[in-house]
Amino acid sequence: MGNNRRVLVVWPQYLDSTLPRRLGRKLSKHYSVVKPTVDELLNACRELRLECNVDRDVRYSRVWYLGVSGRILVHGVEGLKKLSLLKTLSNKVRELRTLGK
Numbered sequence: 683m684g685n686n687r688r689v690l691v692v693w694p695q696y697l698d699s700t701l702p703r704r705l706g707r708k709l710s711k712h713y714s715v716v717k718p719t720v721d722e723l724l725n726a727c728r729e730l731r732l733e734c735n736v737d738r739d740v741r742y743s744r745v746w747y748l749g750v751s752g753r754i755l756v757h758g759v760e761g762l763k764k765l766s767l768l769k770t771l772s773n774k775v776r777e778l779r780t781l782g783k
Contacts, residue, residue: 687757687758687760688757688758688759688760689755689756689757690755690756690759690762690764690767691753691754691755691756692723692753692754692755692756692767692768692771693706693742693753693754694717694718694719694720694722694723694742694750694752694753695707695742695744695745695750696708696709696768697709697713697714697715697718697723697768697771697772697775698714698715698716698717698718699711699714699715699716700716700717701745705744705745706742706744706745708764708765708768709765709768709769709772713768713769713772713773714772715772715775715776715779718772718775719752720736720738720751720752720753720754722775722778722779723754723771723775724736724754725775725778726771726774726775726778727754727756727771729774729778730770730771730774732756732757732759733756733757733758734754734755734756734757735754735755735757736752736753736754736755737752737753737754737755738751738752739751739752740752740753
């Protein structure tokens with residue numbers, strides 16, 4: 683049969699505090715970070731030991747004109763809600779920025 687593993691798609695725009703919610707931000711400004719990149723999200727996933735892939739050739743449809751491209755595909759996150767994952771990633775990106783990684 684097919685692969686039943688759950689895949690969550692994470693766009694950097696979901697965590698971007700400079701975007702309004704109507705343009706794709708999923709988190710409140712309290713949890714969001716300023717202009718996260720795909721590489722920062724990838725590093726955060728690796729630090730959290732999440733299995734993920736990067737898809738750099740796509741653009742988020744609501745803000746395709748901003749020139750930011752890429753998304754993270756997180757695999758095998760059974761029992762974890764997307765909003766919880768986004769908050770965890772946001773906290774890890776913030777932590778990595780302060781450490782200078």
